[in-house]
Each structure stands twice: as C-alpha cells, then as structure tokens.
Amino acid sequence: MSKDAILGAIRRGLKRGPLPADQRAMLDGRLATHPRHLIPARSRVPRPEQIALFIRNVEKEFGTVARVADAAEIPGAIADYLAAQNLAPRFVLAPHPELAALPWADKPLLEFEARRAEATDAVSVQHGYAAIAETGTLMLPSDATRPTTLNLLAETEVVVLRTSRIMGAYEEAWDTLRREGTDATTGGIGTPSTTRNVADGRPFMPRNVMLVTGPSRSADIEQTLELGAHGPRRLHIVLLDDDAADPPAQAPAAAPAQAAPAAATKAPTPKRGKARTGSTAPPEA
Amino acid sequence: MVQVTSPAFKQNAARALADAGLQKALGKAKGAFLQRRAEAVARLPEFEALRDIGRDIKNHTLANLDFYLETYAANVERAGGTVHWCSTADEARAAVLGICQRAGARTVTKGKSMISEEIAVNDHLEKHGIEPVETDLGEYIIQLRREHPSHIIAPAFHLNREDWEADFRRMHTDLDPNRVFNERRDILAEARTKLRSRFLAADVGITGANFLIAETGSSVIVTNEGNGDLTQTLPRVHIALASIEKVVPTLEDATSLLRLLARSATGQDFSVYTTFSTGARRPGDLDGPEEYHVVLIDNGRSNMIGSEFQDMLRCIRCAACMNHCPVYGATGGHAYGWVYPGPMGSVLTPSLVGIDKAALLPNASTFCGKCESVCPVKIPLPNLMRHWREREFERHLTPATVRRNLGLWAWFAKRPQAYRIATRLAVGALKLLGGRKGSFRSLPLAGGWTEGRDLPVPEGGTFMARYAQQQRKR
Numbered sequence A: 001m002s003k004d005a006i007l008g009a010i011r012r013g014l015k016r017g018p019l020p021a022d023q024r025a026m027l028d029g030r031l032a033t034h035p036r037h038l039i040p041a042r043s044r045v046p047r048p049e050q051i052a053l054f055i056r057n058v059e060k061e062f063g064t065v066a067r068v069a070d071a072a073e074i075p076g077a078i079a080d081y082l083a084a085q086n087l088a089p090r091f092v093l094a095p096h097p098e099l100a101a102l103p104w105a106d107k108p109l110l111e112f113e114a115r116r117a118e119a120t121d122a123v124s125v126q127h128g129y130a131a132i133a134e135t136g137t138l139m140l141p142s143d144a145t146r147p148t149t150l151n152l153l154a155e156t157e158v159v160v161l162r163t164s165r166i167m168g169a170y171e172e173a174w175d176t177l178r179r180e181g182t183d184a185t186t187g188g189i190g191t192p193s194t195t196r197n198v199a200d201g202r203p204f205m206p207r208n209v210m211l212v213t214g215p216s217r218s219a220d221i222e223q224t225l226e227l228g229a230h231g232p233r234r235l236h237i238v239l240l241d242d243d244a245a246d247p248p249a250q251a252p253a254a255a256p257a258q259a260a261p262a263a264a265t266k267a268p269t270p271k272r273g274k275a276r277t278g279s280t281a282p283p284e285a
Numbered sequence B: 001m002v003q004v005t006s007p008a009f010k011q012n013a014a015r016a017l018a019d020a021g022l023q024k025a026l027g028k029a030k031g032a033f034l035q036r037r038a039e040a041v042a043r044l045p046e047f048e049a050l051r052d053i054g055r056d057i058k059n060h061t062l063a064n065l066d067f068y069l070e071t072y073a074a075n076v077e078r079a080g081g082t083v084h085w086c087s088t089a090d091e092a093r094a095a096v097l098g099i100c101q102r103a104g105a106r107t108v109t110k111g112k113s114m115i116s117e118e119i120a121v122n123d124h125l126e127k128h129g130i131e132p133v134e135t136d137l138g139e140y141i142i143q144l145r146r147e148h149p150s151h152i153i154a155p156a157f158h159l160n161r162e163d164w165e166a167d168f169r170r171m172h173t174d175l176d177p178n179r180v181f182n183e184r185r186d187i188l189a190e191a192r193t194k195l196r197s198r199f200l201a202a203d204v205g206i207t208g209a210n211f212l213i214a215e216t217g218s219s220v221i222v223t224n225e226g227n228g229d230l231t232q233t234l235p236r237v238h239i240a241l242a243s244i245e246k247v248v249p250t251l252e253d254a255t256s257l258l259r260l261l262a263r264s265a266t267g268q269d270f271s272v273y274t275t276f277s278t279g280a281r282r283p284g285d286l287d288g289p290e291e292y293h294v295v296l297i298d299n300g301r302s303n304m305i306g307s308e309f310q311d312m313l314r315c316i317r318c319a320a321c322m323n324h325c326p327v328y329g330a331t332g333g334h335a336y337g338w339v340y341p342g343p344m345g346s347v348l349t350p351s352l353v354g355i356d357k358a359a360l361l362p363n364a365s366t367f368c369g370k371c372e373s374v375c376p377v378k379i380p381l382p383n384l385m386r387h388w389r390e391r392e393f394e395r396h397l398t399p400a401t402v403r404r405n406l407g408l409w410a411w412f413a414k415r416p417q418a419y420r421i422a423t424r425l426a427v428g429a430l431k432l433l434g435g436r437k438g439s440f441r442s443l444p445l446a447g448g449w450t451e452g453r454d455l456p457v458p459e460g461g462t463f464m465a466r467y468a469q470q471q472r473k474r
C-alpha cells in the first residue's frame, strides 16, 4: 500500500523505525498544548487601541467600517450603506438568531431572506464570529447560521461584528474557537459533528473557517492590483460597540434556522433594545 | 508529468532573452514584487525572528513527518473526509480521476495548485472526457493559451495587457468583438462573468493546499481572488491535492508560517482569503461539499528526507527566491523547463525528475545569495545548488569539454611552477593579440562567452608577477 511505502521511505530517510511510545507521547503533548510562538507586538496594546488598529487595517485593505452604539441601529446602518452605494435595499441574511432578533421592522424598505447565498444575490449580510486586529482580518466559520456562500457569491458583503469579538492576534481567535466550538446555536459541541481532534479529544474545528482580509482582488494582470475578482467587490463592516463593562449574556438555546430558505421574506422581528445573543457559547455540554 | 525541457535551458534562456514581449513583462513586474516585499517586511519588526521560527517549525515537522502525516490523516477521517495516499504522479492522477468518475463529473473547477501542474492532472482528466477549468485569473489565461505557469504565484508573469486582450477576444467569441478594454479592470470583469457560470456548473472542485494541519485534519488554501473558495464550496465534491511536506502540527504553527507567507510572496500583510477546510458538509449546514477528499502525494519527496536536500522540503512556495533572482529576472520561468522555476526550482527539479534531466539548472545561478537572504524559512539555496553540481560532476553528467578543461586546470593548479609559466604565456599572448584596442570582441574557443560581452586585454603581468614586483619594491 502506498501509505506504508511513503511512511517506510520517510523512516528510512530518518534512519529509524516508527517512533517509540515516549516520543509519540511527547508529540501528542505538543499537539494538545499547541504552544504559541512569537506574537508580534503590534497587537499587544490596550483594548481601545486594538479596536482602532483593527479598523485601520480593514481600511488599509480597502474595506469600510461603520460603528453603531446600539444593536437597534444596525438595520439603519445597513440601509444607509446600501443607499450610499446606490444598491437596491435587498439582501440575503445569515440565518443567525442574533441577526434575526434585530428590529428590521424599523426599516420597512429593506427586503431580505435568511438562507444560503445564490448566484443572483447582489448583497449579503453575514454574522461576524470574531476578528483579528493584527491585520484587520475577519474570522468567519461555517455552520447552519453562517453559510460560507454568503462570503463568496454576492458583489457586496456586509458583516455585522461586535467590538467585544475583536482580538489582537490570530492565536486568540483560535483559542476562542477551541473554547466555544463553532457557535452557541450549532457548535461542533453537542451536535452530531464528526470532527474529533485527537489532541484534546473533543471537536471544535468547523467544516470551513475563512479568514477574510478586505474585498477580493487580483494582481494577475501585469502584477497590478485590481479589486473585485471572484469574491465580493466591497466588504463593509457594521461594528457594534458592546463595551466590556457590560458582559454579554449567555446565548439562548435558539434553534438553528436551517429550515429558513423558503420561509422568510421577512424574519420575525422581536424588538429588543440591545441584542445580546449568539456568539458566546455555553460551557461544554 | 509535464514534459521536462530543462536539458534545453541554454536554448530556452537564449530564446527568452531575445523575446521582446517577455522582457517587457519581466521588466514591469519584477520591481513591484521587490518593493512590496521590502515594505511589508519593514512594517513587521519581528520578521527576522519569525524566519527562525518558521525554519524550526518545519524542521521539527520533517524530523517527525511520519507521525504528523498519520495524525493528520486520522483527523481528516474523523471529520468525515477521505485521504488517498499516492507514491507517484500516476497514482495521484488515477485517484483524482476515480473520484471524478464516481461523482459522474463532466466539468471540474480548479483553484491554483502547483502540485496539480506537477502531476499534470488536467491532461489526464481531458483524456477521459472530463473538462478541467482553471479559475485563478492567471491560470485561466494560461489554460486558454495552453501554456504552463511561468511563476509559482503569478502564473501569467510573462504576459502583457495586450496579450490578455488578444486572448480574450480570440476565445470569448460569444461576446461583442468590438468591445473595448479601457482598463485592466475590464479584463478582470470579463473573466469574472465568464467563470461565474463555470463555478456554478462544476461537479467537482479541485484545490491545492498551502498547509495541512495535523491537529485538526484541515487543509489550508491562501488566495486573493476567492476563486479557491468558490471552487471548494459550490461543487458536490471537493478534492484537495497536497504533497506530504505541507503538513504542520498545529493551528499555531500554521499561523506563524502564514505571517511569513503573504509578506514574502506578494508583500501583503495577509492574503485576502486564508481558508481552513475540515471534512465535508456537517448536519445543518446549508452549503459546502458533500464529499471531501485529500490526495496526499509523495512523488519523490520522501527520498529527500535524510539527504542533503531535506532542507528544501521546508519550502512554503512563496516565490521570494525567484522574485529576487537575477537569472529568473532575465529569463522568466519557462526557460527552466519544468513546473518549478527560479532558485527553488533549480534545487527541487533535479530532486523530483532526476539530475540527469536537470543538470543545467543548478548551474543557472550567479551565486549572489539573494535567494537565501529572502527565503522565509531560511533554505540555503546556493549551497543546495552546489551539492547538485558536485553530484553532477561525480556522476559524469558534466559535458566532456568542461570536464577536460577542469582536469587541465586542476593539473596546473596542483603544479604552481607550471601554472605560473602557463599564465604568463597566456597573458603575454592575449596582450600581443589584443594590441591597442584594449578588448576582444570575440575569441577562438570562447565564442559563447564573448557573444554577450567583450574580454578586456590583460593589463600588466599575472597576479603572481605583480605581487612579486610589489614585494621587491618594499
């Protein structure tokens, strides 16, 4: 079998047989503790500066950011952005409970469906899981409430993100993912996910994790940068200030909205002041 | 395998030097890469320290490669994926074809993958009635032209805007022939529209992998266009092609290498899309492939383990070495005659296709050392090329005239008395022949050398004669 042939050739090259048990244990230990290496100093700064660094980096990479103080302002911020870009007020929305809970009824001109994206969608509104200040990067893991197609098919992608989810370095975002599974509503945890990571014996890696830094681009024509290759031409972030002094509540046990496709031309609009749902996971089941 | 034309490096290079279009494209592109990398490195004070870390992570992985590959494969399967271990390019092609045929595939979209070029999977699929569609913008035009990439991250490095326009007009015959391309953006927009329907229609998507992560069983792709993500998200089946040295232990290890990759490659702080794929669609997911396969390819790499060329397996394919190479800058990538050009290709190609077919490549170097000084994982490229030259000499692959002349030189070098007499005679003869002109336009027996430059007539005597003179004066 080729597997044995390949492993055999590697071991011959290394002049040894299969690793002895104690050395395997050592390597298993390294996987389980997944030690961090050097983390650049640029993101090791106080909170407000971290958020400013994130915004600066997004803008450097041709993304745009609008800040809102309250979740109730999000529909208005999206409506304003689409109007300013001369885009029709129509979009595909991530079927995430935190987004469904926004007061959409306040902006009756906005039309949306909560589902995966199709080729005909011009605008998508995605739920931002986390972000990395170091390079202005969004972390967008896939699950039933955050379809991957929303990051790819529309010409314009809007991501709703909370400031409390901005971290300094990628390593912090990985640890958050390890801690929370993918999401409170579906997560790797508690669902019949098949992922099992040998290192600590529990699942956490979603099927797809996209780290997105700015809108799509190509430099293949004469090594000159042009925006709008195959992915979104515009990437806009609506950033909700949720200060750390007011810690987010535990996520409700909302059902994943996977049955959404045909259902929602308008999502239900339970009006609440500050939407505090979703991204914080319950402790491991 | 892609046909190897490396034995014709000299002819290839001569043709490249005389190709005005190519020289224009090279001249335009080169400077941009160098400057952008330099700026990105300057923005990150920790860059040098990260290079040491990158080297150490890769060395640790290679020293335990069997363990990490087995762990990786086990985790892929836990996540519902399938790993196909392939020793050779033939096996890998067969594995890909088998998956496509079982899926009843008619068209296959493809993200950029150098290993896919290495195993020439496109030809194989076509032969069996399956149409492969390259979706990276650069790869797309290369496929239209039925060429091969000339650069590992910028496949169309050798083309000018006029080439793009002409090819698009020639191939996209369903569009208005009188349309105008005012800007590069118009070319990009046309490719986007053309490829969108292909993405949606494809039955299978094939991508490469920049990294494989043992801890989680994930494959990682890095792109700016988003074509790789469309390729692996929309079709029913995703195949990731990866060579065995792509594996790293953990997400943290991959992260440290990712901090080096984009900066070294395009001079970006981070690429637009860095995507981690782990298994197939999960219960509840609204999109994503239903099948996830990894074709894990050796194709000669395991033989490099434990050899003097093991260091080459650290390569993360950033292309910094070729961007900074004066030889690549003069000839472009096609002259190298196989998949991997530039300094990394000069070391890797002989390892993978055999030194007998690639003996000239390790000689296509000025030994300026720039490649090693920019390599993010500190591969001693000039040294490795030197090893190949030694092996080439040992195996009598060096041309007979070179061997004879080196032998002659060695005979004199070992006999200082004779050496001095011979050089004194030679200097005298050259002076006599060169006369007052001060240089030779051509010399008998050295036509190749004088074709591109003049040989100055020696001034004064030999070094030893002048040294002796100086000593006497003191």
Ligand code: SF4
Pocket (backbone or CB within 6 Å): B264, B314, B315, B316, B317, B318, B319, B320, B321, B322, B344, B371, B374, B375, B376, B377, B378, B379, B381
């Ligand atoms: S050899 Fe080094 S510089 Fe060249 S492509 Fe590989 S990693 Fe980059």
